[in-house]
Amino acid sequence: MGGGTHEARLLPWSSPEGKPCYLDGDGTGYISRVADTIENVQLGMAGDLLVHADDLLAEGGVAPDRLRLTLEQLTEALRNVHRIAESRGARLPAAPEDPADPMDPVDDVA
Template identity: 40%
Template sequence: MDESPLRLLPWNSPEGRPCYLSTDHPDSRLSSLADEVEAELLSCGEAVLSGAEAVLADAAAGEGAVRFALTWTTESLRDVLRVAHCREGRTSGKL
């Protein structure tokens, strides 16, 4: 008997551990929620990138603005990499 494939979800448990979904149904309610969260993380990443580019293009931007932009860019990069790892596991069949 084959086991259901595990899907890495784009969030962690309250203890900070990765969460996985075991399902044979990619259209399940939880799978759909994970897809929505992934899409939102990518959309936020695009908005943060646009804001960071604007700060970098502004010669008058001070250290505070640059640090703020870099902080959010770092957070967004972490989220986008998480989405990439989630999707890589689904396309390769590995986690």
């Protein structure tokens, strides 16, 4: 991790008590590789679940219990994807400040 700052990595699993798990390392060890693999599996499963949900929505007249199960699975997949995004976002290098940031409001007075 460059730039002299280092943050522990949020892992894609929780403790038995449901608390987040973190890894303090350089990102090249065995646990980091296991976490990368699990994240890739979770992202793939989320993509597959989106296809399934689209199919159910296109079907129409789907039984409520099937919809509920799919909603539960979508919720879990979204939770996993959110955790992955948090973890990966925290490991990105800080963007340099740009004085011409397009997100800053600009006074265009002619």
